[in-house]
Amino acid sequence: MFYEYDLIxxxxxxxxxxxxxxxxxxxxxxxxxxxxxxxxxxNKTEDVDNYPGFTSIKGPELATKMTEHAKYYEIDWEQGEVTKVEKKNKRFIVKTNEANIFNSKAIIIASGAIENKLKIKGEEELTNLGVSYCAICDGFLFREKVVVVVGGGYSALETVLYMSNIASKVYLVHRRTDFRAGKEIVEKVKNNSKIVIFSNSILDEIVGNQKVEKVIISNLISNEISELSTDAVFPCIGLSPLSNFTHELGICDQQNYIFIRDDCSTLVPGLFAAGDVARNNENKIKQIVTATAEGAIAAQSVIKYLENF
Ligand SMILES: Cc1cc2nc3c(=O)[nH]c(=O)nc-3n(C[C@H](O)[C@H](O)[C@H](O)COP(=O)(O)OP(=O)(O)OC[C@H]3O[C@@H](n4cnc5c(N)ncnc54)[C@H](O)[C@@H]3O)c2cc1C
Known part of the structure; x- marks a missing residue:
């Protein structure tokens, strides 16, 4: 254990x-x-089928392989939730929930993001049994099946278009009439014969025994309640970046993503960010391969930064 690290x-x-x-x-x-x-x-991913080098690998197995690879280089490791990052006289002070304090010259924040939940009955119980938060990852499991996508922003519209190439039918359930996305993508969705849109509607419940079987939706204007038979539900109502502990540093955009430049630097010198917690535009793809790429870029940027420290 060092008194001061180059990098945390x-x-x-x-x-x-x-x-x-x-x-x-x-x-x-x-x-x-x-x-x-x-x-x-x-650790929450069943099968990873799109990370180069592995035609198919279980998520936890890939996690173990990446961890072993990192530990091979004898890295210092502490378990704890970071609650605060401060900068004083060019040095960073990192505090954890166990009241531990660590010091470093540079930081890489790679704390990820968490999917927003619908918070309805059946969602938690049927997660990984038809409820999925990642169509790019799990969509393939629903070839020629019927799926429901929930949401009205870019990620929902991209998901319905993506699933329309795989599934036999895609229902889009959206609580409003207008979509929060560009005209072009909205038109594509509206003109796709495989996609059926339920506007002004919300999901009340996901029903199934060991797998998703149907959803119950209600129309917010007519109050009409209907059931849709389906094999999968993809909630796409946004991600929340895990960046709370940085808020005093003023490095986040309006959605609390850490704003990064191409070299993964942030507005604070010496502080870098990578992966799902960070972005420089709203259309960033959040995948393993983009997270690892940014991890590498961020580390190289730290090396450069420390050369002139
Ligand atoms: C169900 C599911 C399936 C997926 N399948 C695929 C797939 O098949 N292929 C693909 O490419 N992508 C897939 N993804 C997306 C992929 O998993 C993410 O894009 C990727 O893991 C992002 O990596 P990351 O390192 O940025 O963040 P994460 O993987 O989220 O890691 C962040 C880490 O930071 C830790 N952390 C958070 N806050 C703190 C704190 N305050 N202090 C200390 N530690 C903290 C967390 O515990 C976590 O271990 C899937 C995602 C989900 C949810």
Whole structure:
């Protein structure tokens, strides 16, 4: 354990673990702080079929492989939830919920984001049994099946279009009439014969025994209640970045994503961010491969930053 680290990485998901590999190979004194299991969201993923090098691999297995790879470089590791990051006289002070305090010259925040939940009956019980928060990941499981997508923003519209190439029918349930997305994508959705739109409607319940079987929706104007038979539900009502502990630093955009430049730097010198918690535009793809890519970029940027420290 060092008194002062060159680099502290917050979060040991794909972005943080990749950053750790690159940082340790450049011999930076590096500490990873992780609040739960290393591997991040990989631990919640059944099959990963789109990460190069693995035709198909279980999420937790990929998590173990990435963690072993990072630990191979003898990295310092502490379990704890980061609650605050401060900067004083060019140095960072990182506090955790266990009242531990760590110091470093640079930071990479790789704390990820969490999917917003519908908070309705059946959602939690049927997660991974037809309820999925990632169509790119799980959509393939519903070839020629009927699926429901919930939401009215870009991610929902992209998901319905994506699923229209895979499923036999796609229902889009949206609580308003207008969509929060560009005209072009809205027109594409409206003109797609496989997509059926339920506007002014919300999902009340997801029903199924060991797998999704149907949803109950209600129309907010007519109060009419209907049932739709379906094999899957994809809630696409946004992600919430896990960036609360940075808010005093003023580095987030309006949706609380950490704003990053192409080199993963933030508005605070020495503070970098990577993966799902960070973005420089609203259309960023949030996948393992983009998280690992940014982890590598962030670590290389830290190496450059420390050369002139
Ligand atoms: C169900 C599901 C299936 C998916 N399937 C695929 C797929 O097949 N292919 C694909 O490419 N992508 C998939 N994804 C997306 C992919 O998992 C994410 O894009 C990727 O994990 C993002 O990596 P990350 O390192 O940025 O964040 P995460 O993986 O979320 O890791 C962040 C880590 O930071 C930790 N952390 C958070 N806050 C703190 C704190 N305050 N202090 C300390 N630690 C903290 C978390 O515990 C976590 O371990 C899927 C996502 C889900 C939810």
């Amino acid at each position: 990485i917050i979060g040991a998901g794909p972005a943080g673990l990749t950053a750790a590999i690159y940082a340790r190979r450049a011999l930076l004194k590096t500490l990873i702080l992780e609040k739960t299991l290393p591997g991040g969201k990989l």
